[in-house]
Amino acid sequence: MEADIAIIVRQIDERARRLFGRSLHIREVDAGSCNGCELEISALANPYYDMERFGLHFVASPRHADCLLVTGPVTRNMAEPLRRTYEATPNPKIVIAIGDCANTCGVFKDSYAVVGGVDQVIPVNVFVPGCPPEPVDILQGILSAINRLPAK
Amino acid sequence: MLTLFIVTVSAYVLGMLAALFSGRSAIGRGLVAAGAAVGSIAGLALGVVVITSGIPFALASTRFLPLTGVALRLDGMGAFFLVVVGLVGCAASIYGFGYSAQYAGRYSLRTLGVMLNLLLLTLTFQVMADNALTFLVLWEAMSLTAYWLVVTEHDQRGTVRAGVWYLAMTHAGFAALIAMFLLLSSTDLTTSFASMRAGSALLSPAARNAVFLLALFGFGAKSGIIPLHVWLPMAHPVAPSHVSAILSGVVIKMGIYGLLRILLDIMGGGPAWWGGVVLGAGAVSALLGVLYALMEHDLKRLLAYHSVENIGIILMGMGAGLIFHSYGLMTLAALGFISGLYHTINHASFKGLLFLGAGSVLHATRTRNMEEMGGLIKIMPWTALFFLVGAAAISALPPLNGFASEWLVFQSLLGGSNIPTPEVAIVMPIAVGMLALTSGLAAACFVKAFGITFLAIPRSPEAEHAHESPRPMLAGMALLALACIALGLAPFVVVPALGRVLVGLGGLPDTHAVFSFNLYLVTPSNFAIMSPTLVALGLLAVLGLVPLVMLLFRANWRLRVGDSWGCGRVGQTPRMEYTATAFAEPLRRVFAELYRPTKELSIDFHPDSKYFVQSIEYRSEITPWFEKALYGPLLWFIRLSAATVRRMQSGSVHMYLVYVTVALLILLLIARWS
Numbered sequence: 096m097e098a099d100i101a102i103i104v105r106q107i108d109e110r111a112r113r114l115f116g117r118s119l120h121i122r123e124v125d126a127g128s129c130n131g132c133e134l135e136i137s138a139l140a141n142p143y144y145d146m147e148r149f150g151l152h153f154v155a156s157p158r159h160a161d162c163l164l165v166t167g168p169v170t171r172n173m174a175e176p177l178r179r180t181y182e183a184t185p186n187p188k189i190v191i192a193i194g195d196c197a198n199t200c201g202v203f204k205d206s207y208a209v210v211g212g213v214d215q216v217i218p219v220n221v222f223v224p225g226c227p228p229e230p231v232d233i234l235q236g237i238l239s240a241i242n243r244l245p246a247k
Numbered sequence: 248m249l250t251l252f253i254v255t256v257s258a259y260v261l262g263m264l265a266a267l268f269s270g271r272s273a274i275g276r277g278l279v280a281a282g283a284a285v286g287s288i289a290g291l292a293l294g295v296v297v298i299t300s301g302i303p304f305a306l307a308s309t310r311f312l313p314l315t316g317v318a319l320r321l322d323g324m325g326a327f328f329l330v331v332v333g334l335v336g337c338a339a340s341i342y343g344f345g346y347s348a349q350y351a352g353r354y355s356l357r358t359l360g361v362m363l364n365l366l367l368l369t370l371t372f373q374v375m376a377d378n379a380l381t382f383l384v385l386w387e388a389m390s391l392t393a394y395w396l397v398v399t400e401h402d403q404r405g406t407v408r409a410g411v412w413y414l415a416m417t418h419a420g421f422a423a424l425i426a427m428f429l430l431l432s433s434t435d436l437t438t439s440f441a442s443m444r445a446g447s448a449l450l451s452p453a454a455r456n457a458v459f460l461l462a463l464f465g466f467g468a469k470s471g472i473i474p475l476h477v478w479l480p481m482a483h484p485v486a487p488s489h490v491s492a493i494l495s496g497v498v499i500k501m502g503i504y505g506l507l508r509i510l511l512d513i514m515g516g517g518p519a520w521w522g523g524v525v526l527g528a529g530a531v532s533a534l535l536g537v538l539y540a541l542m543e544h545d546l547k548r549l550l551a552y553h554s555v556e557n558i559g560i561i562l563m564g565m566g567a568g569l570i571f572h573s574y575g576l577m578t579l580a581a582l583g584f585i586s587g588l589y590h591t592i593n594h595a596s597f598k599g600l601l602f603l604g605a606g607s608v609l610h611a612t613r614t615r616n617m618e619e620m621g622g623l624i625k626i627m628p629w630t631a632l633f634f635l636v637g638a639a640a641i642s643a644l645p646p647l648n649g650f651a652s653e654w655l656v657f658q659s660l661l662g663g664s665n666i667p668t669p670e671v672a673i674v675m676p677i678a679v680g681m682l683a684l685t686s687g688l689a690a691a692c693f694v695k696a697f698g699i700t701f702l703a704i705p706r707s708p709e710a711e712h713a714h715e716s717p718r719p720m721l722a723g724m725a726l727l728a729l730a731c732i733a734l735g736l737a738p739f740v741v742v743p744a745l746g747r748v749l750v751g752l753g754g755l756p757d758t759h760a761v762f763s764f765n766l767y768l769v770t771p772s773n774f775a776i777m778s779p780t781l782v783a784l785g786l787l788a789v790l791g792l793v794p795l796v797m798l799l800f801r802a803n804w805r806l807r808v809g810d811s812w813g814c815g816r817v818g819q820t821p822r823m824e825y826t827a828t829a830f831a832e833p834l835r836r837v838f839a840e841l842y843r844p845t846k847e848l849s850i851d852f853h854p855d856s857k858y859f860v861q862s863i864e865y866r867s868e869i870t871p872w873f874e875k876a877l878y879g880p881l882l883w884f885i886r887l888s889a890a891t892v893r894r895m896q897s898g899s900v901h902m903y904l905v906y907v908t909v910a911l912l913i914l915l916l917i918a919r920w921s
Binding site for chain 1: 800801803805807809810812814815816817
């Protein structure tokens with residue numbers, strides 16, 4: 096298990112270095128999540144997964160990011176900020192929608208407060224299913240998103 | 248030289264006449280500006296000719312002038328100050344052509360034009376005065392014309408009060424100067440400076456010390472050294488901006504001129520404590536000036552406090568020079584005086600530039616309050632560029648002129664290690680520390696001044712609807728900006744010229760060999776070496792390297808323009824911007840003991856619940872305790888004595904007849920017994 100994680104993260108890093116010329120920088124956007132997905136995402140930085148050892152960073156501004164991790168159904172209040180965040184991220188960029196809500200709105204479907212899935216607001220490269228998805232799934236999602244980008 | 252002199256005087260006089268006869272029309276304004284500009288340029292040329300040729304220019308009309316008690320002679324030092332007058336005067340008058348257009352119909356353009364030309368004329372004569380009487384008459388004329396110019400916008404709040412403060416302080420200084428010249432010339436004011444120079448050596452030490460203290464007070468009141476500075480931050484901001492530039496750039500420098508003329512030229516230097524006092528006054532003025540500037544949100548008042556600061560820096564150089572002079576270290580003394588003079592012309596150019604820039608902002612937004620500005624760089628890019636040059640120069644950033652002269656002041660202070668006296672060994676490093684703190688705070692202050700004024704988004708409708716200044720105003724600023732760059736890049740021309748200006752004054756040697764025409768500035772005994780020119784080239788090279796490195800690393804060159812990142816916030820309004828108050832808050836806390844800020848917070852709650860706030864009002868002011876502690880008792884005493892004296896004025900003729908009789912009796916009695 097642990098070896099698998101190391102392999103995935105190393106692959107992400109290698110691909111990212113080739114594509115962006117540096118290790119991958121990630122901006123996380125909570126578009127209205129129940130914070131279940133956030134727990135799993137923050138687990139990426141814990142000593143077990145420890146993705147920073149391969150240079151994957153969470154950053155504080157989309158201006159510094161190559162990759163957006165978006166969680167939750169997009170609420171009405173977060174639709175515009177999410178769009179602005181996407182616009183503020185420099186190209187080339189990848190967007191990964193984390194969790195079922197980000198895809199189908201999950202239990203919040205048809206709520207008056209919800210605009211829809213993340214792809215209703217900004218283009219999404221990869222959906223990671225799960226409620227919430229495991230950290231390994233998230234890493235797999237990032238890897239497949241990078242793999243799908245056209246090679247430089 | 249005579250031709251240049253005649254051109255100078257006649258241009259100013261024609262400018263005055265033009266103002267008198269057609270001051271209000273655009274042509275009249277143009278003639279006024281042309282007169283002042285031509286006069287300034289001719290004056291500048293005259294100064295340059297005198298400096299380069301080394302021959303003093305004396306007005307040789309023997310028939311007429313001696314009868315009037317007037318004596319005019321332009322030597323090297325006067326010529327240097329004439330160059331300063333010409334530089335700022337020319338830029339300010341060109342700028343004034345555009346700036347004064349807004350006064351048409353509101354204020355008297357006639358007075359403004361006449362007084363502007365008259366002020367430049369008196370300044371020209373001031374540096375040529377060769378006896379006490381001429382000097383004093385011109386000094387008073389300069390003060391009065393400056394007063395007229397300060398009160399141009401007489402119906403604005405605070406203008407008249409500022410004018411009164413200025414008038415009172417300058418006359419207190421004037422009284423000291425009269426007393427000083429009476430001491431120096433043994434009560435004959437028409438004694439020429441040359442015979443005063445010979446006579447000053449014969450004065451008793453006590454009289455010499457008295458002359459020093461009177462000179463420091465009299466000229467200090469004009470220069471605005473702390474604690475005599477209170478009028479300066481009031482009077483300079485309320486004057487029309489091109490006049491502020493002349494006041495801050497040139498008129499306060501006349502105090503420096505006077506101090507140098509009396510202490511160095513006529514008295515030939517003095518004991519070391521004179522230098523110590525000048526250095527101390529300079530250090531205190533520099534540090535307190537910049538600290539008060541930091542708390543100021545009125546753009547022009549901020550600049551006025553910076554004038555106090557820079558006068559302090561000039562005095563620090565001069566003070567160091569006087570100390571070295573008293574110990575006989577003539578090369579180091581020359582370095583101190585040169586650094587002071589160099590900073591004088593540098594301050595004239597960048598402070599003039601900054602006041603003109605502030606004037607453009609005021610012209611465009613109709614406010615001096617920085618908290619209502621912002622985003623002006625997009626609307627007025629040229630003004631912003633020129634202001635930035637001035638701000639970088641006053642913050643002493645290389646390769647601009649402020650850096651070169653402050654570096655020299657530092658070097659002359661560091662030269663204190665050559666004097667093996669404990670007092671000097673203690674004082675000099677403290678002065679170095681204070682100067683270093685001053686420079687750092689000045690840079691912080693101009694980050695605030697430029698950032699809050701020009702960057703981000705407009706904070707008020709006035710700032711939103713601002714406009715770029717008309718061409719003449721931009722031309723005036725461009726001139727001074729170029730001067731800032733040129734003076735910074737060519738210290739190898741300026742420093743030897745200043746050395747030549749000072750040769751012979753108080754026995755200073757020819758420093759031409761020490762400061763040669765070289766790319767490098769070398770302080771005596773190779774203590775330090777620096778070349779602003781090479782620094783500038785290095786900076787250019789680094790700037791050129793950036794694209795090269797980007798090319799090498801195959802960086803992404805595509806350009807995308809977007810909004811400032813505001814965390815995705817939808818309503819990005821000016822209320823979310825950094826304010827000038829907030830920028831200065833950390834320093835306000837650090838120096839709370841000095842500022843003694845008063846805070847007033849009143850919160851208006853909703854009547855039903857304390858959890859809903861309807862409005863919050865926050866008011867914070869810093870206590871001007873110079874005015875309170877120092878001038879409060881003085882004003883109280885003056886008011887009290889005025890009230891007492893007023894009782895004599897009963898309005899009854901009989902009473903006045905009694906006064907006359909009593910006065911006559913007393914005089915007769917005195918005459919009887921004396």
